[in-house]
Amino acid sequence: MDTLTNKVTFSTAISDFKQLTKVGLSLSVVFSSVAGYLLAVETIDISILILLTIGGYLMVGASNAFNQIIEKDTDSLMKRTMNRPIPKGRMSISVAMTIAVLFxxxxLGILYYINPKCALFGAISIFLYTSAYTPLKGVTPLAVFVGAIPGAIPFMLGWVAATGTFSIEPGTLFLIQFFWQFPHFWAIGWLQYDEYKKAGFNMLPMGKKDRGAVKQIILYTIVMILVSIIPVFKQTGTFWIYPITAVVITLLGLLMLYYAIQLYKHQTDKVARQLMLSSVLYITLIQIIYVVDKFLH
Structure with missing residues (x-):
């Protein structure tokens, strides 16, 4: 019986650890950092790539853990989050805080070892996510703008890891992921509107689930498409893409725009979910496309 209890406890602990650090989200962030790194290098340094992967995962895991410590009370109010380890009492605040601090x-130590600028951007990301975005969620829909800054750092972090410098190229990568986050998060805000309301959060741009919010989604989707194809004009330093690549990226963006327009027409959760899923597809595929394009130069 003891063995069974230990097994259950161990597997629960692992599951709770994964929930606290949001493994899925952390891995998608690591994916962005790796893509940014591959875009910058001529020769791949496997050791730097491994360090960037571990450092990036720890950075996001820390942000998520701090976030769940701060939001333990509001998490217990929402269906989506009430089973997290802290609100359910499966993990104490002190254990969560220990994990967050160690992460x-x-x-940051690993990112500093890669280069100091890498650690600086990692620190800015953790600070803004936990000390600005998280507290602002209950105050103003502008929290999404603040949250978009740490959310856009991973893609450019890979470039900074490879070069040790911040210039127009990582700045462009930052802008691409920055503008992408608005339609992505507002689609989630639409889907979770009632749940967020219970917790006192308002994530939609105008504070209302209406056509006004969708107009903003459409606008930011268009800006996102335009920013994503800027490298085709060869004004962004060594980061440039072929015209055919720009066409493919535009078509992917138009898929998102199509769902945004459908959301404006129908205002249903089903369409909002399609928009959200198409946004995840967009950011994943364009990062792969940029890397493939770079290795065809």
Missing amino acids: TIFG
Whole structure:
């Protein structure tokens, strides 16, 4: 019986750890960092790539852990989050805080070992996510703008890891992921509107689930498409793409725009979910496309 209890406890602990650090989200962020790194290098340094992967994961894991410590009370109010380890009482605040602090120290230490600028951007990301975005969620829909800054850092972090410098190229990568986040998060805000309301959060741009919010989604989707194809004009330093690549990226963006327009027409959760899923597809595929394009130069 004890063995069974230990097994259950161990598997629960692992599951709780994964929930606290949001493994799925962390891995998608690591994917962005790796894509940014591959865009910048001529020769791949496997050791730097491994360090960037670990450092990036620890950085995001720390942000998520701090976030769940701060939001333990509001998490218990929403269906989506009430089963997280802290609100359910499966994990104490002190254990979560220990994980968050250790992840921060080791994550930033690893990024600093890659280069100091990498650690600086990692620190800015953790600070803004936990000390600005998280508290602002209950105050103003502008929290999404603040949250878009740490959310856009991973893609450019890979470039900074490879070069040790911040210039127009990582700046462009930052802008691409920055503008992408608005339609993505507002689609989630639409889907989770009632749940967020219970917790006192308002994530939609105008604070209302209406056509006004969708107009903003459409506008930012158009800006996102335009920013994503800027490298075709060869004004962004060594980061440039072929015209055919720009066409493919535009078509992917138009898929998102199609769902945004459908959301404006129908205002249903089903369409909002399609928009959200198409946004995940967009950011994943364009990062792969940029890397493939770069290795065809």
